[in-house]
Amino acid sequence: MLVLKQFKLFLTDLPSPVNLNSMYNFGSMLGLVYVVQMVTGLLLSLFYFVDLSGGYESVVLIMKDLSYGWVVRFMHSFGASVMFICVYLHILRGCLYSGVKMQVVWLTGVFIMMVLMGIAFMGYVLPWGQMSYWGMTVVTSMLGAFPLVGGLITGVLWGSYTAGVVSLSRFFSLHYVLSFVMGGLIALHLLVLHNKGSSNPLGVFSGGDKILFSPSYSFKDSLGFLVVLFLYFLGVFYLAYTLMDETNFEEVNFMSTPVHIKPEWYFLFAYCILRAVESKLGGVILMLMAVGVLAVFGCVSVRCSGSLVVYGINKILIMVWVVSFVMLVYLGGLGVEYPYSGLSVVFTLAYFTCILMLSLVGWLL
Structure with missing residues (x-):
């Protein structure tokens, strides 16, 4: 009962400023996208494997042989784009409406973004296509430019003298584990936010003019959820390949680099x-x-x-x-x-x- 009471106080009975607009929806939208990404990611991890040739064959297996595997994979790949769209707009809202003044909340949010970018980069490598491999090789080799520690960082990431299958195994493990770590950081972000209360578009103190989060803002957030679900619908059934590079549909060729790596x-x-x-x-x-x-x-x-x-x-x-x-x-x-x-x-x-x-x-x- 105590847990349910705290949960209700944390989500539904939270005092909130009366003048929050639609720009404040992106936080809850990110929460929904995170849950979808975790569920689809866990399903994909059940069938993804790394063999001597890499992970390309497992992606083909998921797309062709598994029932609705293509739906799960498209939801996960396109969901990364949806998440980053919401993240960038969430940051813009913080810049516009004084969210930046909430120092601890802002800094935890920036750290979450750094972790998210690391997770997304590792996920981009997992299909083991031509662009995935060479993009990973170029970016990780850049870390070797740091004096003293650069070679150590690159060696730990690669697990060998060059990027290869061992690197892919490490990236898969880190991609999986860091997703749960990010969940803990998100909980910390929300805890710090709700400790002092949300900002508002005016950027002034609103302690004497607040309402309960539910039902007004719960209904407003549900409209944001509909937008997210609509984006997923478009992404899975109409725009699945739009944001993918055509070079990444080719299996890795260690002897040939793409004309333009991106x-x-x-x-x-x-x-x-x-x-x-x-x-x-x-x-x-x-x-x-x-x-x-x-x-x-x-x-x-x-x-x-x-x-x-x-x-x-x-x-x-x-x-x-x-x-x-x-x-x-x-x-x-x-x-x-x-x-x-x-x-x-x-x-x-x-x-x-x-x-x-x-x-x-x-x-x-």
Whole structure:
């Protein structure tokens, strides 16, 4: 009874600000997507195996021989895109509506995003297609650029002198285990959030003007669930192959590299930043800082009064930041050639400049 009482207090009887809008739906939508990803991932793990040739044959088995295996696989692969769409919009909402001022909540959220990106990258390797293998080889070899520890990190990930089947086994294990670790981090994120209460679009204290979460916000969240289910329906039955690279349908060829190596779309912004710098170590550091700079943003902007979006200069900075992010995603999918390489440098500078200026403005206001 005590557990049920705490559960009810945590979810349905939670005091919430009266002016939460639809941008606050992405947290609950992420919860639904996480559950779907865990269920479909567990089902896929029952039939996925790594043999001497890798994991390509097991993917073919799941797609062709298992009853509705193709549905489960498409739900899991397209669900990763749905999750990252919700994550990026969730972060944007935090930037717009003073969520960044809740320092501990923001920092735990940034850490969850880092773990999520690691999980997604490992999952991208598991089909063991041509693009999966060479994308993994290129990105992990970049970690060897770190002085002293770079070779150790690469060796632990590869498990050998080169990336191969041993690496695939390690990535599968980490992909499986870290998914549960992320669940614990999500619980911590919610615990910290509900300890102090949610932010609101105005970014002001709302302790004297709150309502119970249920039924008003429960109904509003259910509409977000319908959007997620609709996206899954589109992804499984109409857009299943749209976000997949055609090169990844080829089995690994260790003697031939693809003409243009690129990861999934949700990594393209970081991949574009990596390529924008000629220095190998500098590119890796900037790639990691593409997400790490959000933690700096959360540590510096706690002094601002009200939501960042109420200040005119912040609206412009956030708009330029979003445009820079979208352009980095677009340019990351193109070849390293003129004029795309030059534009990558421009939008990389714009991306980091906007975040740092937002941090400075938030600290001064």
